[in-house]
Amino acid sequence: xxxxxxxxGMHKAELDTPAxxxxxxxxxxxxxxxxxxxxxxxxxLRPHVKTHKTPxxxxxxxxxxxxxxxxxxxxxAEAIIHAGIRDVLIANQVVGPQKIARLINLAKxxxxxxxxxxxxxxxxxxxxxxxxxxTVRMLVEVNIGMNRCGVEPGKPALELAEQIRRSQNxxxxxxxxxxxxxxxxxxxxxxxxxAREAMQRLVDAKHYLEKHxxxxxxxxxxxxxxxxxxxxxxxxxxxxxxxxxxxxxxxxNVEGVGDHFDCALxxxxxxxxxxxxxxxxxxxxLKVLAKEFGIPQPVGLNGVEMTGLSEEHGxxxxxxxxxxxxxxxKLEILPTHCCTTVNLHxxxxxxxxxIVESVWNIAARGKAQ
Amino acid sequence: xxxxxxxxGMHKAELDTPAxxxxxxxxxxxxxxxxxxxxxxxxxLRPHVKTHKTPxxxxxxxxxxxxxxxxxxxxxAEAIIHAGIRDVLIANQVVGPQKIARLINLAKxxxxxxxxxxxxxxxxxxxxxxxxxxTVRMLVEVNIGMNRCGVEPGKPALELAEQIRRSQNxxxxxxxxxxxxxxxxxxxxxxxxxAREAMQRLVDAKHYLEKHxxxxxxxxxxxxxxxxxxxxxxxxxxxxxxxxxxxxxxxxNVEGVGDHFDCALxxxxxxxxxxxxxxxxxxxxLKVLAKEFGIPQPVGLNGVEMTGLSEEHGxxxxxxxxxxxxxxxKLEILPTHCCTTVNLHxxxxxxxxxIVESVWNIAARGKAQ
Numbered sequence: 001x002x003x004x005x006x007x008x009g010m011h012k013a014e015l016d017t018p019a020x021x022x023x024x025x026x027x028x029x030x031x032x033x034x035x036x037x038x039x040x041x042x043x044x045l046r047p048h049v050k051t052h053k054t055p056x057x058x059x060x061x062x063x064x065x066x067x068x069x070x071x072x073x074x075x076x077a078e079a080i081i082h083a084g085i086r087d088v089l090i091a092n093q094v095v096g097p098q099k100i101a102r103l104i105n106l107a108k109x110x111x112x113x114x115x116x117x118x119x120x121x122x123x124x125x126x127x128x129x130x131x132x133x134x135t136v137r138m139l140v141e142v143n144i145g146m147n148r149c150g151v152e153p154g155k156p157a158l159e160l161a162e163q164i165r166r167s168q169n170x171x172x173x174x175x176x177x178x179x180x181x182x183x184x185x186x187x188x189x190x191x192x193x194x195a196r197e198a199m200q201r202l203v204d205a206k207h208y209l210e211k212h213x214x215x216x217x218x219x220x221x222x223x224x225x226x227x228x229x230x231x232x233x234x235x236x237x238x239x240x241x242x243x244x245x246x247x248x249x250x251x252x253n254v255e256g257v258g259d260h261f262d263c264a265l266x267x268x269x270x271x272x273x274x275x276x277x278x279x280x281x282x283x284x285x286l287k288v289l290a291k292e293f294g295i296p297q298p299v300g301l302n303g304v305e306m307t308g309l310s311e312e313h314g315x316x317x318x319x320x321x322x323x324x325x326x327x328x329x330k331l332e333i334l335p336t337h338c339c340t341t342v343n344l345h346x347x348x349x350x351x352x353x354x355i356v357e358s359v360w361n362i363a364a365r366g367k368a369q
Numbered sequence: 370x371x372x373x374x375x376x377x378g379m380h381k382a383e384l385d386t387p388a389x390x391x392x393x394x395x396x397x398x399x400x401x402x403x404x405x406x407x408x409x410x411x412x413x414l415r416p417h418v419k420t421h422k423t424p425x426x427x428x429x430x431x432x433x434x435x436x437x438x439x440x441x442x443x444x445x446a447e448a449i450i451h452a453g454i455r456d457v458l459i460a461n462q463v464v465g466p467q468k469i470a471r472l473i474n475l476a477k478x479x480x481x482x483x484x485x486x487x488x489x490x491x492x493x494x495x496x497x498x499x500x501x502x503x504t505v506r507m508l509v510e511v512n513i514g515m516n517r518c519g520v521e522p523g524k525p526a527l528e529l530a531e532q533i534r535r536s537q538n539x540x541x542x543x544x545x546x547x548x549x550x551x552x553x554x555x556x557x558x559x560x561x562x563x564a565r566e567a568m569q570r571l572v573d574a575k576h577y578l579e580k581h582x583x584x585x586x587x588x589x590x591x592x593x594x595x596x597x598x599x600x601x602x603x604x605x606x607x608x609x610x611x612x613x614x615x616x617x618x619x620x621x622n623v624e625g626v627g628d629h630f631d632c633a634l635x636x637x638x639x640x641x642x643x644x645x646x647x648x649x650x651x652x653x654x655l656k657v658l659a660k661e662f663g664i665p666q667p668v669g670l671n672g673v674e675m676t677g678l679s680e681e682h683g684x685x686x687x688x689x690x691x692x693x694x695x696x697x698x699k700l701e702i703l704p705t706h707c708c709t710t711v712n713l714h715x716x717x718x719x720x721x722x723x724i725v726e727s728v729w730n731i732a733a734r735g736k737a738q
Binding site: 093118121290292 | 385462465467519652656682712
């Protein structure tokens with residue numbers, strides 16, 4: 001028997017907690033809204049699976065028009081490719097002999113593509129690809145202002161691209177730049193200015209390569225906060241937005257994002273104690289809710305604020321003592337960071353009209369290698 | 370074949386990353402040091418498994434003298450009881466019909482004990498125990514100043530204890546109070562004062578119950594930061610310290626704790642990029658390292674500071690450009706919160722003299738229900 005089977009058909013309020021819920025209608029509307037946007041611009045959508053980590057959701061995104069997916073880690077790419085998706089970008093550096101061996105193995109079962117920013121890494125991947133008779137597609141990652149990974153635009157990007165073109169069993173596809181320092185700026189005008197300034201560096205890098213006779217087919221970047229900024233730049237061929245599919249309180253409050261996408265993700269909690277009229281304790285702590293973007297708050301409850309998260313407890317202050325929450329009552333918490341919250345759970349309960357319609361194992365949870 | 374088998378005998382530097390390492394010599398010394406302390410005082414040790422979440426480590430603690438273990442969640446207790454440990458305290462409220470049914474089932478296979486702070490919860494557990502012919506041991510949780518769960522000392526604690534004594538198939542064992550607001554105060558004198566003040570409330574509650582002819586057999590509380598404060602109070606019968614077994618940078622810097630216990634836990638990382646002489650990027654981000662107690666730092670590297678953690682990346686600033694870190698190099702990171710960091714990993718690599726001696730699946734990882 002499928003161990004998830006007993007949950008199907010239950011009302012969500014019957015689920016034991018903590019439980020990670022997806023409102024399926026909202027998720028489908030988010031997928032449709034993003035697909036609709038990318039049907040009208042030059043760029044395509046290559047959604048980031050680091051958010052949901054789950055093959056069936058990736059397949060839904062592709063069915064709606066996405067050209068493939070983006071992964072953060074090799075382990076995520078394995079989970080996705082094993083589920084039949086072939087056009088996968090690992091938008092990070094794959095470093096070290098064990099990981100390069102796994103990358104090459106994936107190239108035998110997919111059109112895997114990987115970001116690089118280092119000459120020795122390019123050489124090591126080429127040698128492994130030759131030994132196995134595989135071909136690996138590559139994007140040069142360019143630092144466009146986030147100051148994390150990536151070579152600088154101009155000559156460093158050109159030199160790495162030329163090395164890839166000279167190397168056996170590698171295919172230079174283009175450039176990648178992530179404007180991660182801009183995607184969550186709440187003010188739309190500021191975000192627009194910062195993101196365009198960042199992406200211009202990627203566009204300049206492309207022109208520099210072309211001036212030196214290096215063709216750039218793929219221009220990849222973007223996130224949920226910049227989907228219709230980066231997505232509207234004519235030189236960009238694909239956008240890696242991920243969070244839009246599930247959303248969270250942080251992105252919902254980014255001006256111009258909450259208009260398009262609704263919060264489909266929540267964590268169901270149970271009140272375990274109400275030791276004082278002004279204090280409610282729930283069973284959702286740091287082991288099921290991320291808080292690096294702020295303490296998550298309950299949905300649809302006035303006068304109730306989550307003020308602290310310890311490992312296994314959420315502490316809520318109740319300013320209105322007539323709020324009726326008592327031990328055993330359930331409530332939903334809206335995450336402030338969907339990606340890291342999902343990583344704390346083993347499965348989603350897919351809810352429609354209040355009823356559990358599907359239970360999806362989060363296949364790439366914890367796949368940090 | 371055991372999927373962990375290929376790792377045994379490897380040098381730790383050969384492990385792919387991110388990987389969670391235990392220095393076995395240090396862990397064993399921590400277990401011995403704590404056991405030695407509790408061999409000399411009235412109180413016993415009931416170590417908290419929320420830290421390590423792994424049956425074999427719990428068995429080692431018991432073999433060294435611990436009377437049983439403490440769990441945070443029912444799912445942790447199931448993992449531990451299934452591994453043959455019988456004296457288990459769930460130091461939190463078990464609320465709701467599904468969880469109460471699981472609690473009662475565990476009572477058929479163990480001497481399970483649970484914390485309570487609510488009359489309806491006591492009644493529900495009693496009714497379920499009667500229906501199943503099981504007996505559940507109970508501690509009344511008393512709020513001793515942390516202001517999370519727990520009834521107030523005095524009359525509320527007495528009334529709940531008396532209810533338990535009147536209820537069928539329940540056994541009132543005593544009182545529990547967690548001085549969690551004091552355990553990590555770095556200054557020993559301040560910690561001592563605050564912890565003694567908190568524990569006095571529990572002692573007063575005991576005396577109040579005894580004055581009303583309610584015998585209190587068990588007095589449970591304490592953490593790693595107060596093991597030899599709370600552990601030295603004559604009325605306390607057991608201490609729930611957990612972090613001491615693995616330790617982390619936060620507890621190591623609590624005055625009087627680092628003297629007794631060494632840091633046995635680390636996360637092995639790989640440098641994935643060095644795009645600038647002053648910037649190193651490693652493959653350990655928020656999905657493998659908790660940061661609620663501060664950003665973890667590399668072990669034994671001068672002039673290198675981790676300044677940021679995003680989902681999959683750690684960003685390090687290198688003040689000494691002659692530091693030789695390059696892509697592919699490995700380094701160890703010292704967690705700042707062992708419990709939540711362990712919860713992000715599926716297995717430990719047990720290391721002795723640099724070699725992988727054992728691989729332990731973290732059986733209770735993610736068991737948040």
